Amino acid sequence: MIPLLSKFQPRWRSLPFRPPPAGATVAPKVRLSTAPPEPVIPSKKPIKVELVGGKRYSWCSCGHSRKQPFCDGTHKTRAQGMTPLRFVPEKDSTVWLCGCKHTSSPPYCDGTHKQGFIVSAPLHEHAD
Numbered sequence: 001m002i003p004l005l006s007k008f009q010p011r012w013r014s015l016p017f018r019p020p021p022a023g024a025t026v027a028p029k030v031r032l033s034t035a036p037p038e039p040v041i042p043s044k045k046p047i048k049v050e051l052v053g054g055k056r057y058s059w060c061s062c063g064h065s066r067k068q069p070f071c072d073g074t075h076k077t078r079a080q081g082m083t084p085l086r087f088v089p090e091k092d093s094t095v096w097l098c099g100c101k102h103t104s105s106p107p108y109c110d111g112t113h114k115q116g117f118i119v120s121a122p123l124h125e126h127a128d
Helices: none
Strands: 047-051 057-059 085-087 093-097
Touching: none
Parallel strands: none
Antiparallel strands: 047 093, 057 085
């Protein structure tokens, strides 16, 4: 049997390694991770908030916002990959929103801030 595609078989060539030209800038090393970003802890207590029914709210899920417990867009530069939780309450109410950002029922506090890993963790301080 005669191979029909023999002239199309790839030919490997070895090329010499050339270092980058003098004065060339080197790209910084980037840490790639498949793990989701972790929120920082801005408060170890829940935050009491008066919500208006039908109004749209954006709860900060990263912990970097200066307008806790609500988002101010800081996640776009400080916690890329995280987004705020948007919600609309059905009626006017007073609620406790999570301040530690580790609740299992976001945006509402579930008492997670009382657990050891939150109690012993340092609070996030904003850098100016």
